[in-house]
Amino acid sequence: MGPRDAYVLRTVEERGVRFVRLWFVDVLGILKSLAIPVSELEPALEEGVGLDGSAMEGAARVRERDVIAYPDPGTFGLLPWRDQQVGRMFCTVRRPDGEPYAADSRSALTRVLGAAADLGWTAQVGAEIEFFLFADDPESELPRPLDDGAYFDLTPLDEGSDFRRRTIDHLEQMGIPVKASHHEVAPSQHEIQLTHTDALSMADAITTFRLAVKEVASELGVFATFMPKPLEHHAGSGMHLHLSLFEGERNAFHDPGRDEPLSPAGRHFLAGVLAHAGELTLLTNQWVNSYKRLRTGFEAPSHVLWTRTGGAGLVRVPSSRPERERGTRIELRSPDPGANPYLSLALVLAAGLRGIERGYQLAPEEEAPSGTARRLPSDLREATDLFEASELARDTLGDTLVDLVVRNKRAEWDTYQSTVSAWELQRFLRLL
Amino acid sequence: MGEAWIYTDSASDAEPAGELTRLLAELGFAPRKVAANGSLRPEGDGGAPARPPDLALVLGDPALCARLEGDEDMGDVPLVVAVGADELEHGGAVHEGHELIVLPLRPGELRARIARARLRLKGVADDDAVRVGSLEINLATYQVSVGGRPIDFTYMEYELLKFLATHPGRVFSREALLSRVWGFDYYGGARTVDVHVRRVRAKLGTEHAGRIKTVRSVGYRFDGEER
Numbered sequence: 001m002g003p004r005d006a007y008v009l010r011t012v013e014e015r016g017v018r019f020v021r022l023w024f025v026d027v028l029g030i031l032k033s034l035a036i037p038v039s040e041l042e043p044a045l046e047e048g049v050g051l052d053g054s055a056m057e058g059a060a061r062v063r064e065r066d067v068i069a070y071p072d073p074g075t076f077g078l079l080p081w082r083d084q085q086v087g088r089m090f091c092t093v094r095r096p097d098g099e100p101y102a103a104d105s106r107s108a109l110t111r112v113l114g115a116a117a118d119l120g121w122t123a124q125v126g127a128e129i130e131f132f133l134f135a136d137d138p139e140s141e142l143p144r145p146l147d148d149g150a151y152f153d154l155t156p157l158d159e160g161s162d163f164r165r166r167t168i169d170h171l172e173q174m175g176i177p178v179k180a181s182h183h184e185v186a187p188s189q190h191e192i193q194l195t196h197t198d199a200l201s202m203a204d205a206i207t208t209f210r211l212a213v214k215e216v217a218s219e220l221g222v223f224a225t226f227m228p229k230p231l232e233h234h235a236g237s238g239m240h241l242h243l244s245l246f247e248g249e250r251n252a253f254h255d256p257g258r259d260e261p262l263s264p265a266g267r268h269f270l271a272g273v274l275a276h277a278g279e280l281t282l283l284t285n286q287w288v289n290s291y292k293r294l295r296t297g298f299e300a301p302s303h304v305l306w307t308r309t310g311g312a313g314l315v316r317v318p319s320s321r322p323e324r325e326r327g328t329r330i331e332l333r334s335p336d337p338g339a340n341p342y343l344s345l346a347l348v349l350a351a352g353l354r355g356i357e358r359g360y361q362l363a364p365e366e367e368a369p370s371g372t373a374r375r376l377p378s379d380l381r382e383a384t385d386l387f388e389a390s391e392l393a394r395d396t397l398g399d400t401l402v403d404l405v406v407r408n409k410r411a412e413w414d415t416y417q418s419t420v421s422a423w424e425l426q427r428f429l430r431l432l
Numbered sequence: 433m434g435e436a437w438i439y440t441d442s443a444s445d446a447e448p449a450g451e452l453t454r455l456l457a458e459l460g461f462a463p464r465k466v467a468a469n470g471s472l473r474p475e476g477d478g479g480a481p482a483r484p485p486d487l488a489l490v491l492g493d494p495a496l497c498a499r500l501e502g503d504e505d506m507g508d509v510p511l512v513v514a515v516g517a518d519e520l521e522h523g524g525a526v527h528e529g530h531e532l533i534v535l536p537l538r539p540g541e542l543r544a545r546i547a548r549a550r551l552r553l554k555g556v557a558d559d560d561a562v563r564v565g566s567l568e569i570n571l572a573t574y575q576v577s578v579g580g581r582p583i584d585f586t587y588m589e590y591e592l593l594k595f596l597a598t599h600p601g602r603v604f605s606r607e608a609l610l611s612r613v614w615g616f617d618y619y620g621g622a623r624t625v626d627v628h629v630r631r632v633r634a635k636l637g638t639e640h641a642g643r644i645k646t647v648r649s650v651g652y653r654f655d656g657e658e659r
Contacts, residue, residue, distance in 0.1 A: 007574045014575050015582070023569050074587050122621025175586040197627045198620035249606055249622040258518055326623075 004073035005045045008068050012038050012087060015078065021088040021206070022049060022071050024111045027404050028286065029340025031207055031361065033088075035356060042069055051095065058104040059410040067101045069093050073224035075204060080170040081215040090204050100206040103398035105342035106203070112200055112346045112396060116245075123349050126179070126196035126242035126329070127206060129219060129337050131213060132230055133163065136223045143230050146222060158236050164190060164405035167216045174212070176205040196329075200347060210337070219390035226337035228285070229292040231269055235292030236300060237378065238338040241348065244329040245269065247424075254328040258298035261308060261317045262328070270306060270315060270326040270330050272355020273348060277314055277334075278302045280347045281376050282409060284382040288416045291379045301333045302376055303369040311367065314376065334376060342396065343405070352398040380416070384409045435485035436461035438494055439468045448491060448514065451537055459543060460560075462485060465559050468493050472503050477654075483612070487546060490529065492516060494566040497528030507549050508599055510549035512542075555656050562597050564657050567640045569597055588614065591638075592628050598646060600656030603647045625652075 012020065020041055022034045032055055036044055053067035069091035089195035093104040100107035116123060134424075135144040164181045171178055177195040192213075194205055210226055213395045217224035229236035245252040245265065253266030262270060285294060293300050299312065307313040316331040335344055354360075366373065387393055388406045436456045440449040449465060456463040466474050470556070476482030484505050490496050490513045497513050500506045513529030514537070526532055530553060531545040548557040557563060560572040566579040574590060576583045585593065595613045596604070605613070606622040614620070631650055633641040647655045 004587055007590065010574045014573050055620060077586055078584050080584075089609075118473055122623070124621070124623050172585055172631075172634060175631055177627070177634065195627065195630070196623075201620070201627075244625055246621045274502075 008045065008073045008076045009042060012041060017087045019084060019086050022069055022090045022091050023070055024093055025183065025207060025340065025342065026058045026106060027103055027340065027401065028058045029105065029342065031211060033057070041398055045073060050391065053101055056093065057404055059411055064095055065094050068096060071335065077174045079262050081212065092111055097331060100111045103404055105340055108397050108401060109200055109203055109342040109346040112350050116349065120247055121245045123197045123199045124196045124244045124246060125202040125345060127194045127202060128239035128240040129194065129209060130189060130191045130239065131205065131226050131337055132237065133190065133217055133224055133366060136221060138331070138356060138405060139432060150409055163216060163220055164192065166303055167192065169333055170212045170216065171209060174208060174210060178266045182240070186231060189235065189237065199345050201296040203345055206341040218300040227236065227285060228290045228336035229339050235298035236338050238333065239335045239339060241332045241335055242329045243332060243352070244350070251328050253324050254325040255328070259346065261319045265356055267362040268360050269352035272352045273315065273332065273358035274304055274306065275355065275360055276351035276392050278377055279393055281334060281353055282387035283344045283347050284339050285383065286340065286409065287338050288380050290336050294334065294376055295378060304374040304376060306367060307365055307367055309367065314370065347393060347396055351392060354392060379408060381413050384413065433464065435465050436487040437466045437485045438489045439466050439493065440467045440491045440492065441493065444587065448535055448537060452489060455537065468496055471501060472506055487550065489514060491503055492519065494526050494528045494649055496537065501528065508553065508602065509585050510553045511549070512545055530608055539645055555600055556598060564597065564643065567636065569594055578637060578640060585635065589628055589632050593632050596652065596654035597656070603650050603653045607649040608650065
């Protein structure tokens with residue numbers, strides 16, 4: 001038994017924990033949990049826990065598959081919203097023969113990070129996550145905001161500030177540091193920024209974050225949603241990702257010598273992300289509803305271009321403090337908080353690394369989309385087509401995982417297409 | 433408690449080495465014999481040199497102590513040197529090591545000497561706890577508390593605090609912390625150290641956060657109790 005296992009077992013004993021939840025996500029990033037009593041903890045750490053792997057295939061599950069979940073003791077933490085009686089650990093899922101299970105998103109990200117590490121790179125990721133709080137009113141068909149507060153407002157209207165304080169306390173206790181939080185532009189919309197950390201920890205943190213936010217909301221009698229575009233006439237929720245690569249202690253995106261916002265490696269990386277932007281959008285924006293956010297403005301990006309100022313660009317390269325080496329990064333503005341953070345980060349990082357590896361050339365900065373600027377996919381079907389045909393996605397994630405995601409998304413699109421919406425009834429019922 | 437390495441010249445020291453192994457196991461250490469004429473650090477998992485132990489004992493070879501004390505990784509391991517009464521009569525003073533015991537072994541003395549060496553070097557008390565003011569780090573149970581109130585640390589946060597607190601006053605670079613606390617097989621990179629330090633400080637609270645000092649363009653240092 002290693003020291004990590006011993007740490008978990010002793011902590012459970014000392015703190016009177018009775019159950020431990022083993023966490024993993026399906027291909028869509030939806031959190032799945034298997035609770036075991038502490039009496040089963042030691043064998044679980046040693047031999048893993050068997051489960052039906054089809055639970056990870058999302059809505060497209062076909063048949064049962066035996067897989068084994070191995071808890072990662074380095075991720076052990078007590079759930080602060082559960083009176084500290086319950087612990088949790090993220091799992092790596094393997095087949096009975098010991099090979100990583102193809103549908104395990106966490107393994108897919110680990111593979112990309114391992115390949116990057118072999119080349120001497122480590123990725124640092126920060127995230128700005130937006131979401132809405134709504135009144136928990138089953139009578140109301142439309143979501144009902146709690147306030148009319150606006151960007152950075154701090155008024156009695158902002159019922160969320162108590163909420164944000166409580167959420168931040170919980171997150172910090174679980175080892176997820178928060179950089180800032182504020183009211184966003186839409187009514188009842190909030191943003192919490194997670195401090196940059198390594199990519200795997202960030203994906204785990206985003207997954208934990210979504211649960212923590214929902215738990216705290218329900219403690220306060222409201223509900224939280226990470227749906228990308230819940231209010232038709234207001235901004236949607238994004239999840240901007242801040243990315244940088246380090247080579248040892250040195251930020252490989254930082255170029256102190258020249259008057260450029262990025263080093264040559266940073267420019268190749270950015271060129272890689274832009275070149276593959278169409279293919280990876282299915283992962284960063286994986287729901288029918290995601291495209292309603294991307295298509296309707298409110299500062300959501302629609303075109304594949306980069307700027308230093310933001311606007312409608314897919315990528316912003318912040319240049320406010322060029323003297324700070326650590327702060328040099330790119331900000332990818334398309335992802336929304338409904339994404340699977342593991343697969344999104346795996347493919348975005350793989351795109352950037354391919355840009356470095358193959359020396360992709362970066363197009364000039366564009367403040368506004370020119371006539372020739374490429375658009376992001378305009379709906380889920382287009383995004384699915386691009387992803388399915390992506391050599392990069394298949395190289396990075398493997399055919400099995402790509403095909404699983406595609407099957408899920410085709411099914412979602414078909415269901416959506418066969419739905420008669422309120423808009424259609426209003427428009428056509430009397431007219432035709 | 434962790435590993436205790438016993439440096440012996442197996443031919444001449446078989447008997448006291450066996451006795452020492454038994455006594456150390458009784459004290460809760462995991463004893464491991466290391467050939468005195470070989471490499472200072474034996475092989476660990478995967479063929480790389482093993483991580484330094486919690487305690488080192490040298491049987492009858494004070495010169496080896498000097499090598500250990502001068503070694504970058506072994507230099508801060510509490511070191512007890514054991515010499516025979518005869519050698520002491522004829523060889524003169526022994527300055528090496530942090531504590532000296534004279535053979536034949538007496539269990540009570542061994543325990544007391546080890547406790548002295550660990551407390552002096554690492555700040556680790558007899559009950560395997562490090563106490564700095566109201567901060568207590570219990571190395572046996574992996575629990576940390578401030579003023580009796582338990583603090584939840586993740587495994588790596590705990591390991592980092594434990595490492596810094598048991599090496600008070602020494603400055604470690606990020607790379608050194610990465611290799612000694614995180615070990616190999618980790619994809620996070622040196623920035624991870626900063627992220628963890630910030631988290632540990634936040635959890636320790638205002639009273640103790642300042643004990644982990646940032647040493648500009650070098651790394652980090654833990655300030656223990658003034659002794």
